[in-house]
Amino acid sequence: xxxxxxxQFKTSYRADQQVFxxxxxxxxxxxxxxxxxVLVPMLASDYFYLAILIPLVIxxxxxxxxxxxxxxxxxxxxxxxxxxxxxxxxxxxxxARVPDMPLIPALILGGLCATFFGILFGLPSLxxxxxxxxxATLAAQFFSDWMFLRIKWxxxxxxxGSVSVNNLQVFGIPIQSPQAKYLFCLALLVxxxxxxxxxxxxxxxxxxxxxxxxxxxASVIGIRPMYAKLSAFAVSSFIVGVAGALWxxxxxxAWEPAAFSVDISFxxxxxxxxxxxxxxxxxxxxxxxxxVLPIVLNxxxxxxxxxxxxxxxxxxxxxTELMIFGALIVWFLIVEPHGLAKLWSTGxxxxxxxxxxx
Amino acid sequence: xxxxxxxxxxxxxxxxxASSALAQAxxxxxxxxxxxxxxxxxxxxxxxxxxxxxxxxVNARDGGVNGVKLTFEECETGYATDRGVECYERLKTRxxxxxxxxxxxxxxxxxxxxxxxxxxxLMTMGYGxxxxxxxxxxxxxxxxLGSYWTGADILIQHLGKQAGGLDKLKGKKIAYVYHDSPFxxxxxxxxxxxxxxxxxxLQLMPVTAPGVEQKSTWLQxxxxxxxxxxxxxxxxxxxxxxxxxxxxxxxRDKMYSIWWGGTEPAVRDVGDGAKGFNALSLYTHxxxxxxxxxxxxxxxxxxxxxxxxxxxxxxxxxxGVITQMxxxxxxxxxxxxxxxxxxxxxxxxxxxxxxxxxxxxxxKELGFDGVMQPLATSCSNHMGSSAARVYAxxxxxxxxxxxxxxxxxxVLEPLIKEQADKYLADKKLARRTDCQ
Numbered sequence: 001x002x003x004x005x006x007x008q009f010k011t012s013y014r015a016d017q018q019v020f021x022x023x024x025x026x027x028x029x030x031x032x033x034x035x036x037x038v039l040v041p042m043l044a045s046d047y048f049y050l051a052i053l054i055p056l057v058i059x060x061x062x063x064x065x066x067x068x069x070x071x072x073x074x075x076x077x078x079x080x081x082x083x084x085x086x087x088x089x090x091x092x093x094x095x096a097r098v099p100d101m102p103l104i105p106a107l108i109l110g111g112l113c114a115t116f117f118g119i120l121f122g123l124p125s126l127x128x129x130x131x132x133x134x135x136a137t138l139a140a141q142f143f144s145d146w147m148f149l150r151i152k153w154x155x156x157x158x159x160x161g162s163v164s165v166n167n168l169q170v171f172g173i174p175i176q177s178p179q180a181k182y183l184f185c186l187a188l189l190v191x192x193x194x195x196x197x198x199x200x201x202x203x204x205x206x207x208x209x210x211x212x213x214x215x216x217x218a219s220v221i222g223i224r225p226m227y228a229k230l231s232a233f234a235v236s237s238f239i240v241g242v243a244g245a246l247w248x249x250x251x252x253x254a255w256e257p258a259a260f261s262v263d264i265s266f267x268x269x270x271x272x273x274x275x276x277x278x279x280x281x282x283x284x285x286x287x288x289x290x291x292v293l294p295i296v297l298n299x300x301x302x303x304x305x306x307x308x309x310x311x312x313x314x315x316x317x318x319x320t321e322l323m324i325f326g327a328l329i330v331w332f333l334i335v336e337p338h339g340l341a342k343l344w345s346t347g348x349x350x351x352x353x354x355x356x357x358x
Numbered sequence: 359x360x361x362x363x364x365x366x367x368x369x370x371x372x373x374x375x376a377s378s379a380l381a382q383a384x385x386x387x388x389x390x391x392x393x394x395x396x397x398x399x400x401x402x403x404x405x406x407x408x409x410x411x412x413x414x415x416v417n418a419r420d421g422g423v424n425g426v427k428l429t430f431e432e433c434e435t436g437y438a439t440d441r442g443v444e445c446y447e448r449l450k451t452r453x454x455x456x457x458x459x460x461x462x463x464x465x466x467x468x469x470x471x472x473x474x475x476x477x478x479x480l481m482t483m484g485y486g487x488x489x490x491x492x493x494x495x496x497x498x499x500x501x502x503l504g505s506y507w508t509g510a511d512i513l514i515q516h517l518g519k520q521a522g523g524l525d526k527l528k529g530k531k532i533a534y535v536y537h538d539s540p541f542x543x544x545x546x547x548x549x550x551x552x553x554x555x556x557x558x559x560l561q562l563m564p565v566t567a568p569g570v571e572q573k574s575t576w577l578q579x580x581x582x583x584x585x586x587x588x589x590x591x592x593x594x595x596x597x598x599x600x601x602x603x604x605x606x607x608x609x610r611d612k613m614y615s616i617w618w619g620g621t622e623p624a625v626r627d628v629g630d631g632a633k634g635f636n637a638l639s640l641y642t643h644x645x646x647x648x649x650x651x652x653x654x655x656x657x658x659x660x661x662x663x664x665x666x667x668x669x670x671x672x673x674x675x676x677x678g679v680i681t682q683m684x685x686x687x688x689x690x691x692x693x694x695x696x697x698x699x700x701x702x703x704x705x706x707x708x709x710x711x712x713x714x715x716x717x718x719x720x721x722k723e724l725g726f727d728g729v730m731q732p733l734a735t736s737c738s739n740h741m742g743s744s745a746a747r748v749y750a751x752x753x754x755x756x757x758x759x760x761x762x763x764x765x766x767x768x769v770l771e772p773l774i775k776e777q778a779d780k781y782l783a784d785k786k787l788a789r790r791t792d793c794q
Contacts, residue, residue, distance in 0.1 A: 045451070046447070047448055050443075051444040055440065055444075145566075149538050149539075149564070150564075159543065159546060160467075160543050162467045164471055166785050167785070167786060251443070252439060252440070252471075254470060254471050255467070256539060256540050257539075258539060258567060259439050295444060298434070314432040315394035315395055315403070317434065318394065318395040
């Protein structure tokens with residue numbers, strides 16, 4: 001009824017190539033972004049910021065980066081945690097070693113370190129693909145674990161191997177309060193998401209998808225696999241690296257290599273698969289599913305069982321949380337193997353044809 | 359989609375219930391970050407049980423502190439830093455928060471950045487950031503009773519004594535097998551300094567977390583044939599190390615561990631194979647002390663106990679009880695200054711933690727007679743006491759083999775000063791000036 005594109009005529013290529021061709025979509029997305037910037041800060045509590053919103057925003061950014069590599073270019077990677085770590089430690093070293101290093105250039109330089117690292121460990125993708133590549137990228141993970149644990153230079157000779165940052169500020173505005181941290185991460189996420197969305201729609205994005213769908217056919221029609229694959233690794237690890245730097249700088253404040261362990265690589269891969277491969281929107285859904293659901297279950301379960309007079313131990317909650325979480329993943333993958341993003345677009349399609357489904 | 363909305367609805371309802379059940383303002387709240395699951399659960403469970411049981415006991419015996427009831431809520435971290443941060447953020451908003459204990463080195467590091475902002479003291483008994491005993495540089499951290507540095511220092515002192523004097527360590531080889539995380543790495547600067555002082559060769563042998571894979575490490579031990587082996591392990595790593603030592607044939611009585619190796623879960627599964635294994639001990643465990651009898655009588659007999667009754671008095675359980683006692687005493691001391699019968703704020707509790715004076719008489723009143731050494735903290739000394747003894751596993755129980763040691767201030771102090779200054783310079787922070 002309201003979601004109809006009747007009467008919205010496109011009279012130029014420009015109009016036809018909009019990110020959101022339907023007017024309602026465009027309004028809804030801008031309204032959503034505005035709500036995130038204006039409405040959320042009016043409502044959220046400190047806990048909501050620090051424990052849910054900030055990790056969610058940062059993980060969305062990381063998932064976005066992984067999605068470019070895995071979802072758009074089809075190069076399965078288990079080294080995302082390593083790219084995050086390189087971004088975090090890279091940015092840390094710039095802050096620690098360069099006097100008066102501003103935050104945003106530090107984050108970008110951290111991302112560039114991750115880019116370099118990503119290209120280096122993306123080289124095997126020129127020879128192997130699929131599961132074999134996944135195992136090869138796992139090497140990046142183990143290498144970064146080893147590197148940040150053992151090479152003291154990277155941790156500025158900290159005796160414990162744990163590093164920390166403080167007094168973050170951008171253009172003289174301190175990034176200290178939960179609200180400022182959230183808005184800062186959100187602003188970065190929006191900018192990167194818009195850039196990423198346009199990138200995947202451009203020629204290079206089409207090359208990535210061609211490589212993903214069939215690399216031999218793609219190279220026959222003139223796409224250089226080396227260029228396409230390595231550029232996907234570069235762009236993806238840049239975004240993941242910036243997310244890693246944010247995770248260390250803004251969310252944790254102090255971190256050790258274990259904060260970017262192989263667990264985080266797996267989590268990011270799950271986010272992309274559950275959210276939807278090859279979908280920018282899906283990255284956000286996936287991040288929300290993996291970050292928020294365990295916390296919500298943790299909060300809801302005791303209260304829910306309390307209504308029925310059942311008391312549950314801390315360990316019990318934790319085990320139940322894992323079981324429910326696992327079951328939901330399996331259920332989602334069976335019911336909607338293309339991820340939550342597909343569910344979303346099916347919903348939109350249903351709205352478009354309502355009330356005359358065909 | 360329908361299922362999703364229903365799920366969201368249920369979630370919204372349940373959070374509504376949760377917030378209505380929040381603690382009342384006239385109660386002192388102790389957030390409990392625990393890990394009852396995951397690779398380190400064998401350590402986390404008895405530790406948390408001890409902490410929680412002590413709170414229940416104080417409520418049952420004294421009705422709280424000067425009438426202020428003590429409440430707590432657990433939050434599962436699974437030893438993961440990001441979950442720990444989430445737990446901290448969730449529990450710190452409750453009314454009457456006294457003090458937070460992170461229970462994991464990684465979480466301690468992350469919270470060290472956050473505690474000064476929130477004005478909540480951080481308590482880390484026997485672990486955490488070693489340099490944080492310097493209260494001038496770390497106003498909000500309290501590593502009571504010992505740190506990884508004091509532990510390492512005492513172990514070297516003990517080894518020197520075994521060899522017949524610290525100068526006899528010259529030319530000896532000491533292997534340091536450690537959990538490759540901030541926990542294990544923290545002690546290295548101290549050990550290196552001691553190695554320089556006494557001329558022994560320090561062999562660093564890292565073990566990747568969580569520590570179940572140690573084959574290559576023990577191959578190194580077999581090759582290098584160290585005279586002594588210092589083990590800084592955590593949870594399952596200690597058990598594995600003992601089993602590997604047995605397989606390699608390395609004598610267990612040449613193995614020395616910090617207090618985290620001197621626990622029941624570390625040796626239980628190894629049994630006789632762990633005979634002779636030495637570890638540091640910060641306190642006397644067992645159920646003979648009055649406080650343990652009170653817990654058994656008032657908490658476990660009343661069917662309020664957390665965890666199995668037969669684990670009461672275990673090393674890690676005792677660790678939890680003592681930590682919680684120190685926190686409760688800090689509240690009591692703070693109340694004496696800021697008003698009895700009132701709920702203390704984090705800042706007031708911090709004052710209490712800086713002014714703890716637990717002499718032998720006070721310890722006896724509290725039921726900790728013979729359990730631990732007296733302890734006194736100050737504005738600049740956040741540790742209070744660094745006393746520890748060595749005990750050895752005889753196949754059934756831990757038996758004391760040494761007298762109390764104190765960490766050598768002459769060795770530690772310059773190192774702490776230097777590293778704390780570096781930390782402060784890195785962060786562009788200044789030392790506290792309100793200490794006398």
